[in-house]
Amino acid sequence: MNARSRGARSERSHVGRRVLISLIVAVVLLGGLAAAGSYVWSQFGPAISETFGWTSNDYEGKGKGKTVVVITEGEIGEDIAASLAEAGVVKTSEAFYELLLDQDEEVAFQPGSYQMKLQMSSQAALDALQDPENRMAFTAMIPEGKTVEQTLEIVSAGADIPLKELKQAAKDPAAFGLPEGVESLEGWLFPATYEFESDTTGAQAIQRLVDTQVQVLDELGAPPESREEVLTKASIVQREGGRIEDFPKVARVIENRLASGMLLQMDSTAQYGFGQHEDGNVWSTDEALADDNPWNTYVNEGLPAGPIANPGRDAIAAVLDPPAGDWIYFVAVNLDTGESVFSSTQEEHDAATAQLNEWCLANPGKGC
Known part of the structure; x- marks a missing residue:
């Protein structure tokens, strides 16, 4: 084997390696572009499709x-x-x-x-x-998670009962047989569809909602002495849990934080105490988070002063039987589906929060 032949072979080897490296780089770049394209489409695809007329933001037909x-x-x-x-x-x-x-x-x-x-x-x-x-006629469908004020408005509209009459009756929670010390109907008006008579009074309508909530608490085995606490936790679960299947995990996060002495730091409680609970925004303002009111769990330890909404059966059941788990954080990462990510460490939670930020960037005007 002479030097020329060795040199020629060496050059061909270098060329081969350069070609191979180029192919690898091309594959990596293409793969990266594909991955990037996939990511961009996952985040912005619906908006792009709608902009170009590939999809519609409206259904067709009569449903x-x-x-x-x-x-x-x-x-x-x-x-x-x-x-x-x-x-x-x-x-x-x-x-x-x-x-x-x-x-x-x-x-x-x-x-x-x-x-x-x-x-x-x-x-x-x-x-x-x-x-x-x-x-x-005389029918009111009350969704889960509405406040007393919102619920009375719905009952008034559906049952044709003057709102003023309902509000006047609601001023005396003790008249409806609530436990001693309970000073508000918040949490005690069970969300469901009700049919009333044409002569139903405001007090009678409220009593029916309270009686239904008590019946549900009885059915689920809630101890009478702790029902205000159960409803307080359940109201947070109802407002914080995006999907019913996540309610038990949210209930576990509440229990884990209380057991470890952590602040609950639930935005729903800060928004309720500051009067921002009807804004429909996932983010709380700095003013709401800092306001020292009895419901703000960013400022005060333990549970808020009372329920922040009227919870349904699923939220109450979740509080009464939360699953085992070490989660202490959760955050919604898709406000359309209600999907949430539950985490045990700050690092995991930060990554999940970044997912929410990305979703919000791709979906402006949807509650972010």
């Missing part, structure tokens, strides 16, 4: 199934659009609200409970709300 939507006194079109989207009647609140803005004359809505379908086009939903046949 399927059935549900009940409540319009309360004083609600404007934007409020009604949000309620329809939350109930799954329309695909997005934007589609329905834009339809309202396109009408030649301003649309007037009569307060009350309406029989609706799921996945209706915005036009079909608007037509249904304008049809008197769909208005349900």
Whole structure:
């Protein structure tokens, strides 16, 4: 073997290695681009599709199934659009609200409970709300997680009971047989669909909601002496848990934090105490987080002064039987689906919070 032949072989070897390296780099770059493209599409795909007209923010047709939507006194079109989207009647609140803005004359809505379908086009939903046949007489459908104030507005609209009468009756919680020391109806008005008589009084309507909540507590085995505490925890679970399947984990986080002496630091309690609980925003303001009121668990140790909303059966059941687990953090990472990530360390929680920030960036105007 001579030097020339060795040199030629060496050059071919270097060329081969350079080609191989180039191919590897190309594969890596393509893989990176694919991964980046996949990530971008996962975050911004729906918005891109809608912008280019590949998908619509509205359903087609007259819908399927059935549900009940409540319009309360004083609600404007934007409020009604949000309620329809939350109930799954329309695909997005934007589609329905834009339809309202396109009408030649301003649309007037009569307060009350309406029989609706799921996945209706915005036009079909608007037509249904304008049809008197769909208005349900003396019926109130109360969703989980509403406050006393919101619940009374719904009962007033659905049952045709003057709101002033309901508020006056609610001023005396002891009249409804609540445990000694309970100073508010908050948490004690069970969310469900109720049918009332035409002559039902405000006090009678409230009593029925309270009696139903007590019945549920009895069925689930809640100890009578700790029912206010159970409802307080359940109200936090109801407002914080995005999906019913996550309720037990949220209840466990509450128990773990209380047991370790940590501040609960639940945004729902800070927002309630500061009066921001109806804003529909996942983030609390600095003012709300710092305000020293009895419900703010960012400032005060232990549970808030009382319930912050009316919890449903699933939230109460979760509090009474939370699963084993070492989670001390959780955060919603998709506000459309309610998906949350539960963590045991600050590092894990920070990573999950970063996921939420990314989702919010890709979905402006959706509660972030």
